[in-house]
C-alpha cells in the first residue's frame with residue numbers, strides 16, 4: 778500500500794538532511810512541507826517564535842504534548858544545553874516510530890525522551906517515572922480540546938510552578954477557545970499572543986505564551 782505522509786517526511790529527511798545536523802533536518806522538513814505536501818509541523822515561521830521562547834526560558838526540563846514527526850522536538854532539543862531534556866508525548870504509534878527516526882537522524886536522542894501514550898494517562902506519572910519536579914517549559918501542540926484539561930491536570934500534579942512557561946500552538950487555527958479564555962482571564966497566568974500564520978500558509982494562526990505567576 779501507499780506510504781504515509783509521515784513516512785514521506787522521514788524519507789525527505791533521510792535523503793536531504795545530514796546525520797547529526799539538526800538544522801538540516803528542520804530545513805528538509807520545511808522544504809518538503811512547503812513545496813511537496815503540507816503537514817502539521819509548527820513550521821518555520823512559528824518555529825522561530827518557539828526558538829526565541831526556548832532561548833529566553835533556557836529550560837532544563839521541557840514537556841512537549843503532541844510529537845507528530847518530531848519537527849518541534851528537534852527545534853527545541855537543538856537549543857538545549859547539556860543536561861537539559863525534552864519529554865515528548867505522542868499517542869499514535871506510527872507517528873512515534875517516525876519521530877524516533879527523525880530525532881535519531883538529527884543526533885539529539887540524548888536530549889529527548891519520547892513517550893508513546895496519551896497525555897492524560899502519562900502526566901500523573903511524570904514525577905514518579907521521570908523524576909521531574911516541575912517543568913520549566915510546556916509546548917502544547919496536541920488535540921486542541923486537550924489543552925485546557927491537561928493544563929489543569931499539570932497544575933493539580935504540581936508540575937507547573939512559579940515561572941513555568943506554557944507555549945501553545947494553534948490558538949487561532951484550528952483554535953483553542955476554552956484554553957485561551959482560561960489563561961487570559963486567570964490571575965495566576967500572565968499571557969501574551971504572538972501573531973503568526975498557520976504553518977506553510979497565509980492563514981492567521983499564533984502562539985500563546987503564558988507564564989505561571991504562582992498561587
Ligand SMILES: C[C@H](C[C@H]1O[C@@H](n2cnc3c(N)ncnc32)[C@H](O)[C@@H]1O)NC(=O)c1cc(-c2ccc(F)cc2)cc(O)c1O
Pocket residue numbers: 817818819842843844845846866867868869872894895896897918919920921923946947950951975976
Ligand atoms: C494533534 C496534532 C498533533 C499530534 O498530537 C497527537 N496527539 C493528540 N492528542 C494527544 C494526546 N492526548 N497525547 C499525546 N499525543 C496526542 C496526535 O497523534 C498528533 O500526532 N496536531 C494537530 O491536529 C494540528 C492540526 C493543524 C491543522 C490546521 C488546519 C487544518 F485545516 C488542519 C489541521 C495544525 C497544527 O499545527 C496541528 O498541531
Ligand SMILES: [Mg+2]
Pocket residue numbers: 817818819918946947
Ligand atoms: Mg500545531
